Amino acid sequence: MDCSKIKVNMGSMKAVIYDKKTNPKLTLRDVEKPTPNDDQVLVKIHASSINALDYRSMKMGSIPKRKIFGGDISGVVEAVGRSISQFKIGDQIMGDLSDSGLGGFAEYVLVPENKLVLKPENVSFQTAAAFPVASTTALNALRNKGDIQKNQNVLIVGSAGGVGTFAVQLAKNFGAHITAVCSTENMEQSLKLGANKCIDYTKEDIFTTTERYDLILAVNGNYSLLSYKRILNKKGIYVMVGGSMKQILKSILFSRFLSIGAKKMRFLSMKANQEDLQFIRDFIAQDKIKATIEKEYPLCQVSEAMEHASKGHSKGKIVINVIE
Numbered sequence: 624m625d626c627s628k629i630k631v632n633m634g635s636m637k638a639v640i641y642d643k644k645t646n647p648k649l650t651l652r653d654v655e656k657p658t659p660n661d662d663q664v665l666v667k668i669h670a671s672s673i674n675a676l677d678y679r680s681m682k683m684g685s686i687p688k689r690k691i692f693g694g695d696i697s698g699v700v701e702a703v704g705r706s707i708s709q710f711k712i713g714d715q716i717m718g719d720l721s722d723s724g725l726g727g728f729a730e731y732v733l734v735p736e737n738k739l740v741l742k743p744e745n746v747s748f749q750t751a752a753a754f755p756v757a758s759t760t761a762l763n764a765l766r767n768k769g770d771i772q773k774n775q776n777v778l779i780v781g782s783a784g785g786v787g788t789f790a791v792q793l794a795k796n797f798g799a800h801i802t803a804v805c806s807t808e809n810m811e812q813s814l815k816l817g818a819n820k821c822i823d824y825t826k827e828d829i830f831t832t833t834e835r836y837d838l839i840l841a842v843n844g845n846y847s848l849l850s851y852k853r854i855l856n857k858k859g860i861y862v863m864v865g866g867s868m869k870q871i872l873k874s875i876l877f878s879r880f881l882s883i884g885a886k887k888m889r890f891l892s893m894k895a896n897q898e899d900l901q902f903i904r905d906f907i908a909q910d911k912i913k914a915t916i917e918k919e920y921p922l923c924q925v926s927e928a929m930e931h932a933s934k935g936h937s938k939g940k941i942v943i944n945v946i947e
């Protein structure tokens with residue numbers, strides 16, 4: 624699409640709207656610019672990024688109310704409602720809209736203040752937008768569900784995508800010994816991010832190992848839950864983050880039953896929260912975690928960017944530049 628062809632009128636904004644009748648289904652349009660109520664912050668978005676939740680929700684027909692996808696944002700506060708106390712006009716922020724209606728693939732969005740934190744000064748808007756959903760998911764899986772401890776033997780299956788690249792770095796920061804699982808071309812990336820060892824799932828069966836793990840993070844792939852359980856240590860924890868729909872359903876249905884005994888099989892159901900985002904923000908500010916960005920697309924090419932991400936082999940994150 625030629626991005627220069629879209630004109631914006633007064634009181635309106637550019638946004639990528641989902642319409643099942645158009646081809647492609649995601650197109651850049653001129654729509655009404657939102658105004659905040661008392662509890663909302665109006666953010667002028669500089670950048671956004673794509674998550675599996677965007678392309679999976681679209682595929683399953685779960686369309687956001689305003690028909691605008693995009694769970695990650697970075698930008699500048701343009702206006703605040705009367706009850707807003709944490710932010711003021713001009714603040715540079717990053718935010719997680721994954722459970723407040725999405726809306727990141729647009730020039731402006733309304734956000735409850737507890738979904739935002741101040742953007743760290745040491746990163747650009749593009750970099751900041753890569754973090755929120757994927758990094759807090761990795762944090763929740765490792766720390767809250769996985770109870771990760773120093774010197775533990777941790778297996779991260781699906782180390783190369785959005786969640787995986789952050790999981791490897793966070794596990795490293797928590798002092799774990801990490802085995803990462805990805806395809807051949809992503810092995811170097813996982814090792815650089817902090818994995819001690821890498822298994823190429825296209826060449827090696829990860830379950831033939833004699834190694835036993837204290838914590839397994841299943842971020843991607845489709846492997847049997849019983850096989851995972853077998854390679855856990857006596858009191859090991861398995862956390863299912865994602866993978867194929869079949870795998871996710873199996874985890875929801877059987878994880879409680881399979882958790883009888885000392886080994887625990889858990890499923891992560893992520894809820895966006897400011898405390899976790901603040902934790903990530905501090906890690907970014909201290910240079911403890913970096914974003915791996917495979918590619919950046921302009922707002923008018925969200926459809927192409929979603930198509931690329933939905934193939935399921937992104938190397939880290941795909942960023943959308945709302946302001947180029």
Ligand SMILES: NC(=O)c1ccc[n+]([C@@H]2O[C@H](COP(=O)([O-])OP(=O)(O)OC[C@H]3O[C@@H](n4cnc5c(N)ncnc54)[C@H](OP(=O)(O)O)[C@@H]3O)[C@@H](O)[C@H]2O)c1
Nearest residue numbers: 675781783784785786805806843844865866891893936937
């Ligand atoms: N439970 C929750 O609350 C929650 C929250 C957020 C996300 N998720 C889920 O987490 C998963 C990952 O999300 P994401 O944003 O990180 O996705 P993503 O960036 O699209 O992940 C793509 C990565 O998956 C890897 N991969 C694909 N097939 C694999 C396989 N068979 N074995 C190992 N790795 C494989 C790819 O690496 P290679 O190219 O090397 O294969 C690629 O780098 C998704 O299923 C998502 O729905 C769950």
